[in-house]
Amino acid sequence: MKVLVVGGGGREHVLAWKIAQSPLVTEIYCAPGNPGIAQLAECVDIKADEIDVLLDFARAEAIDLTVVGPEAPLTLGIVDRFQEAGLDIFGPNQAAAQLEGSKDFSKALMARYDIPTAAYRTFSDRDQAVAYIREQGAPIVVKADGLAAGKGVVVAMSEDEAVAAVDNIMVAGAFGEAGSKVVIEEFMEGEEASFFAFTDGRNILPLASSQDHKRIFDGDQGPNTGGMGAYSPAPVVTGELHEQIVETIVRPTIDGMAKDGCPYAGILYVGLMIADGKARVVEYNARFGDPEAQPLLMRLKSDIVPVMQACARGQLTQDRLEWLDKAAVCVVMASGGYPADYEKDFPISGLEEAAAIEDLMVFHAGTALKDGRIVNSGGRVLGVTGLGRTVAEAIDKAYAGVEKISWQGVQYRRDIGQKALNR
The missing domain is CATH 3.40.50.20 (Rossmann fold)
Structure with a gap:
């Protein structure tokens, strides 16, 4: 085919x-x-x-x-x-993709079907949004309602920072039409994880757990990005919690979408906040996460094509996936200056040396061919992904690949996977 x-x-x-x-x-x-x-x-x-x-x-x-x-x-x-x-x-x-395309749509769905998430309010008026922030206090989370390439969320540690975020989104128009409304949410403490499930609109087939690293700098410091690295499995998602996520979040989401007349088929991505052994929804995405897809699919033994075809045809009957009994870690190598302005078109060296390492894949994200050489052309440039018997081994493998690769201004986090080791 x-x-x-x-x-x-x-x-x-x-x-x-x-x-x-x-x-x-x-x-x-x-x-x-x-x-x-x-x-x-x-x-x-x-x-x-x-x-x-x-x-x-x-x-x-x-x-x-x-x-x-x-x-x-x-x-x-x-x-x-x-x-x-x-x-x-x-x-x-298109109707089902609103689950990612509009934060207000997804929060309303969660409210309707008692899906655990942060308390929230939606505003299309700047002054009302600011008044709500002053009333609630900080820390507080401000989100552009629409698509903003993973950058439309501000976790504000002060009221002034939250107000500045509202002004950036609604007044300065940082994300265009996506910022015509803002969703303001309660700040959730805990550890983040990503959960994925295949679905044909009725049946669901969960994947293994993973964890993304959103912030640009080590120790989860600095602004949010599209993701600076990920690993799978995520020890924070225990077997018991896996079941809880399926029963209290994934199943009600798919059933609720069907009940509302817009059945959801494809891959459902649920961003989670986990605290005290319970998971709440941070956000939904309507596609595979990037970079979570890299470690997840490196570990997947099953053929993905029949599963995707079954989801597309409304015929998903498979009830389990086969996984390698290994961990995988992806380290994102980014252009200097990302997630703000960055310079591009610098030649990348070391790709062949990294490719020669066993159990390592270098996935291209923001690269281009220029004068016969591969150059950086985006903010996130490469996802260097290693397999190992343990998370520690997979971390070593991924960073062994990273050390072979360089270009002018390259930046990457040096602590991807540390949360797993700490557990």
Whole structure:
């Protein structure tokens, strides 16, 4: 069968890598792809949000399954368009993708179905939002309602910082239309984890646990990013907690979406805050997390293609996945200055040396080919992912790869996976 992967980041690289392992697959295309993906798939010069062009391509090439990586095309309705054309596509439709596309939509769903999360209020008026912050005090969390590439959330430790966040989002328009409303939430203490489940809109198939590192600097300091590294499994998610998450969060979410007339199919990502042995929802995403996808899919033994096809067709009957009895750790190497302005087009050295390390994969996120050399072209550039018998071994493996790679201004965290070791 022929598979089209939509997107061009680290998540799409690991998806293409995993899909390429399926005996069912004869050809993989990726739009737009990147130099790392080009080693596995034919990259097509179509942007992820050019839905009409992607649909024409899928028809012309008789694509059997399209897998959508990023959130933007999902919220623009790519799944609806492909389904109307009778094509199998993995991901939620436009109505269901609101679960990520609007924080207000997702919080209202959680309130309706008693899904544990932080107390909140939504505001479209700046002054009312500020008054609420003054009334509640700090710490407090301010979120742009719409999509902001993982950067529209401010955990404010003072009222003034929270007000500044509201002004940045609503007045300065830092995230455009995504900031026309803000969701202001109670601050939740605890340890974060990421939980994923495949679903066809009725049935669910949970994945292993993982944990992301959102902040740019060691010790969870500095501004939020799209994610600076991840590991799997996450010891904070015990077997008992895994069951609790499925029963009190994942199942009610999928059932609630179906009851509300917008069944959710694809991969459901739940960002969690865990405290005192209980999990609450921080946010939902309508796609695989990046970088969590890298360690998760490195550990997955099962063929991913039949699962995705079953989700797309509403026929998910598989009740378990096979996993390597190993840990995986992904360290993100980013451009200097990220998540603010950064310089690009610096040649990257050491990729071949890192690739020679056993049980290590270097997934490309923000790279490009320039004058025959691979250069940095994005904020997050590479996801260096190692496997090991233990988390400690996987950490050593990942950083052994990181040490081989360099370019001008490169930055990365040196403490990815430490929370797991501390447990």
